[in-house]
Amino acid sequence: MNSNKVEQLVIATVGFFWCFLMWFSTAAFSPSIAANYHLDIKELGLLASSAIWMAPIGRIVAGWASDRFGAPRTFAAILAGCGLVSIASGFTSNYDLLFAERVVVAIAGVSFVVGIQHVAQWFDSHEIGTAEGLYAGTGNVGAGVGALLLPRIFGTNYQGAFVWLGAIALGIGLWYLVRGSAAKNAERRHAARVGSDMRGTIFVWSRYIAIALMLAYAMSFGLEIAMNAWLPGYFARGFHGAILALGFTSVAGVQIAAGTFAAVQSFTASLFRPFAGFMSDLFQRRGWTPLPFIAKSLPYAPRLHWLGIALILITLAMAALTAAGLSGSLHLSVAVLVAFGIFVSFGTGGTFALVPLLFPDRPGVAAGFIGGISTAGGIVYPLIFAGSANIHMGYLYAALYMFVPFLLFYFWAARYERHPEEHGLFEAVPAE
Numbered sequence: 001m002n003s004n005k006v007e008q009l010v011i012a013t014v015g016f017f018w019c020f021l022m023w024f025s026t027a028a029f030s031p032s033i034a035a036n037y038h039l040d041i042k043e044l045g046l047l048a049s050s051a052i053w054m055a056p057i058g059r060i061v062a063g064w065a066s067d068r069f070g071a072p073r074t075f076a077a078i079l080a081g082c083g084l085v086s087i088a089s090g091f092t093s094n095y096d097l098l099f100a101e102r103v104v105v106a107i108a109g110v111s112f113v114v115g116i117q118h119v120a121q122w123f124d125s126h127e128i129g130t131a132e133g134l135y136a137g138t139g140n141v142g143a144g145v146g147a148l149l150l151p152r153i154f155g156t157n158y159q160g161a162f163v164w165l166g167a168i169a170l171g172i173g174l175w176y177l178v179r180g181s182a183a184k185n186a187e188r189r190h191a192a193r194v195g196s197d198m199r200g201t202i203f204v205w206s207r208y209i210a211i212a213l214m215l216a217y218a219m220s221f222g223l224e225i226a227m228n229a230w231l232p233g234y235f236a237r238g239f240h241g242a243i244l245a246l247g248f249t250s251v252a253g254v255q256i257a258a259g260t261f262a263a264v265q266s267f268t269a270s271l272f273r274p275f276a277g278f279m280s281d282l283f284q285r286r287g288w289t290p291l292p293f294i295a296k297s298l299p300y301a302p303r304l305h306w307l308g309i310a311l312i313l314i315t316l317a318m319a320a321l322t323a324a325g326l327s328g329s330l331h332l333s334v335a336v337l338v339a340f341g342i343f344v345s346f347g348t349g350g351t352f353a354l355v356p357l358l359f360p361d362r363p364g365v366a367a368g369f370i371g372g373i374s375t376a377g378g379i380v381y382p383l384i385f386a387g388s389a390n391i392h393m394g395y396l397y398a399a400l401y402m403f404v405p406f407l408l409f410y411f412w413a414a415r416y417e418r419h420p421e422e423h424g425l426f427e428a429v430p431a432e
Contacts, residue, residue: 016139019108029158031255052378058110063368071118072180079173086166117364129353133277144266212413220347222377231262268341276349310346318399325392
């Protein structure tokens with residue numbers, strides 16, 4: 001493996017890890033913030049969903065910018081801007097201003113599509129699933145690290161945590177700018193720049209398979225980030241008695257316990273994502289196409305089948321989370337959460353093992369659309385969870401009323417045996 005592309009993978013991964021850590025650092029301290037500002041469950045749900053507000057449009061813009069200006073410049077700008085605002089939020093005592101600043105810091109989450117574009121510009125089709133899985137999976141661990149370690153390091157001092165996170169982000173941004181390289185050769189760099197025009201963008205956005213992959217990513221990564229933001233508060237409220245029985249009686253103690261349980265989902269979803277990318281590569285090498293309603297003759301058909309299996313498992317796991325919550329068993333809920341996180345990783349890894357292959361000349365534009373609009377799930381899901389009469393029922397409602405239709409659309413769009421990337425809402429001609 002070329003040493004230069006390994007360096008680019010490492011740079012992108014470290015940058016995304018830190019962005020992810022900043023992105024969900026608010027959730028890690030949600031019990032402290034809620035106690036300090038006397039937030040009720042509805043306000044806590046709003047705070048959880050606010051981490052995703054900037055992601056849909058922000059990822060679209062970031063994906064376009066990475067094609068147009070190159071990933072190093074784009075990623076460095078994100079790290080610097082979010083880092084400065086994170087530092088400022090550490091000195092804020094007014095809740096409305098703090099809320100607004102944390103929404104801005106959450107822009108760090110748009111960095112994902114920049115790294116996806118960066119990695120796609122350096123790795124070839126036979127290794128793209130594993131490479132993107134290593135990048136995204138290792139980076140996603142940032143949310144779990146935040147939930148697990150930040151409360152232990154800083155206690156209830158979220159202000160200090162925000163300052164340190166922002167300061168380190170500035171250093172990583174400088175490193176990315178100095179050592180990052182946009183593409184392995186001039187031809188790839190030129191194709192991405194040309195493909196980022198308006199006509200090429202509309203072409204991608206209007207393809208059925210791109211929409212289906214966007215919905216698949218909403219079922220996986222959109223759900224993952226929603227859970228990152230929601231789970232600390234969910235465990236603190238939904239299993240409060242069980243946590244007290246474990247000996248965690250103070251606000252700081254409940255926060256540590258809830259964050260630890262919440263980190264289970266993030267760690268499993270992150271740690272298994274490289275495996276998910278590997279499995280997509282394995283399905284491709286072995287030619288496995290087990291599902292009867294998805295295309296079988298396409299050159300990347302096995303990857304479509306792997307993703308379809310992942311989406312089925314995610315839907316079933318949502319129903320299992322509700323059943324575990326209604327049982328009142330904290331241990332069972334955590335056990336189901338482990339399986340849930342693994343299945344989510346199958347969906348996230350499976351999606352972006354496909355995107356660079358379907359739209360090789362527009363990796364940033366495609367990643368921005370698929371990885372951007374899908375994050376709206378991170379806004380919607382916590383509101384569904386918080387709006388249910390029973391805190392445990394929201395998972396089942398989201399599965400029935402959102403995931404089942406998404407899954408059916410994916411099967412419909414993935415049925416084409418010839419060039420599914422050419423079928424769309426209207427016959428658009430891609431840019432030359």
